[in-house]
Amino acid sequence: xxxxxxxxxxxxxxxxxxxxxxxxxxxxxxxxxxxxxxxxxxxxxxxxxxxxxxxxxxxxxxxxxxxxxxxxxxxxxxxxxxxxxxxxxxxxxxxxxxxxxxxxxxxxxxxxxxxxxxxxxxxxxxxxxxxxxxxxxxxxxxxxxxxxxxxxxxxxxxxxxxxxxxxxxxxxxxxxxxxxxxxxxxxxxxxxxxxxxxxxxxxxxxxxxxxxxxxxxxxxxxxxxx
Numbered sequence: 001x002x003x004x005x006x007x008x009x010x011x012x013x014x015x016x017x018x019x020x021x022x023x024x025x026x027x028x029x030x031x032x033x034x035x036x037x038x039x040x041x042x043x044x045x046x047x048x049x050x051x052x053x054x055x056x057x058x059x060x061x062x063x064x065x066x067x068x069x070x071x072x073x074x075x076x077x078x079x080x081x082x083x084x085x086x087x088x089x090x091x092x093x094x095x096x097x098x099x100x101x102x103x104x105x106x107x108x109x110x111x112x113x114x115x116x117x118x119x120x121x122x123x124x125x126x127x128x129x130x131x132x133x134x135x136x137x138x139x140x141x142x143x144x145x146x147x148x149x150x151x152x153x154x155x156x157x158x159x160x161x162x163x164x165x166x167x168x169x170x171x172x173x174x175x176x177x178x179x180x181x182x183x184x185x186x187x188x189x190x191x192x193x194x195x196x197x198x199x200x201x202x203x204x205x206x207x208x209x210x211x212x213x214x215x216x217x218x219x220x221x222x223x224x225x226x
Contacts, residue, residue: 056102074103090118188224195220
């Protein structure tokens with residue numbers, strides 16, 4: 001029989017009954033030890049608590065990354081957070097620039113906004129990267145196509161093109177008109193009312209029906225589709 005006590009052993013067809021029983025008992029012992037180790041790991045995870053937030057300076061200055069600010073962020077993090085943390089306590093990293101590397105931790109990890117660093121015994125650490133949202137934003141327009149790129153990776157080669165050529169034409173036209181108290185607005189498909197660049201809501205107005213501006217209403221502009 002193999003003497004490896006760390007792995008589950010196979011039951012062979014040429015084994016005797018006593019050897020099979022020994023193998024089964026060995027496997028039960030290995031599984032029990034693994035469950036015990038897993039429970040200990042889960043207990044350690046239960047101890048982890050985020051206790052403070054580190055506000056980092058934006059390392060991007062005049063469009064370029066500043067290593068000086070990154071070094072300052074690291075020094076401030078160590079002095080104001082890391083050296084004061086208890087074991088299993090963690091820090092949430094916050095920065096106004098959500099994609100820039102605010103400092104390099106342990107000469108290995110590129111720390112950014114939304115990341116977590118947890119202090120472990122013997123001055124060890126657990127680095128947990130935060131969630132990086134992936135969404136697309138328009139970057140250029142060349143009729144009839146809009147090109148989108150990843151918001152968090154503006155220099156990435158991944159692009160998505162939205163072609164507008166096959167979109168049916170609605171036949172609606174947009175226009176504006178001024179109004180004063182008592183003006184009758186025709187039955188436009190839709191109409192929005194603005195006074196001093198602030199949208200005004202008239203509860204009696206229904207798109208597609210004629211509407212008279214209530215008495216006492218100041219002059220304004222109607223934006224409509226027809």
